[in-house]
Amino acid sequence: EVQLVESGGGLVQPGGSLRLSCAVSGFTFRSYEMNWVRQAPGKGLEWISYISSRGINMYYADSVKDRFTISRDNAEDSMYLHMNSLRGEDTALYYCTRGRFSDYWGQGTLVTVSS
């Protein structure tokens, strides 16, 4: 069974940092590109970052570029999102998703940016 489990969310002050993790199982992680997608409370979905299967290509939405860094460890079947200079508008549920068309999603980890 394919599983994606996010962790690392929490309450952080504006300007702070956080690292999210996505642990996967049930498929050959190193064969798949991955994404992070977020959803602010009561709002729609926002794609924020992508990493290719071998971690060579990374892309970001303008809203997080230069503040967030995506990475992965294929030996550990895990993906990460390093978030710096956090702002109130980064408050959201953060999902990791599998593949170009996000055929599998985790349940999300909540990030709250507030003083």
Place this chain on the structure above:
Amino acid sequence: EIVLTQSPATLSLSPGETATLSCRASQSVSIYLAWYQQKPGQAPRLLIYDASYRATGIPARFSGSGSGTDFTLTISSLESDDFAVYYCHHRSNWPPWTFGQGTKVEIK
């Protein structure tokens, strides 16, 4: 950035009726468009990819069509489980890969 505009914002229908949801792109995305269903408190679920291909396990009452800038998700004979919010999402060659703002299908 390609903007996806979904219409209508809300669709009020009765079980058994057909839902027709629209997604319009600000520039061509070829066939690289997907549709997702999201219910309250749940992660989104992939329904359709490459404009018209149903994802694994998706019932045949869900169908997608379109190419270029105009796409449609059709849900035939609505069931109670289908009342949810639906999003389109493009995966054309270059990011950012945006989502539409969503269409809520509610029970009339």
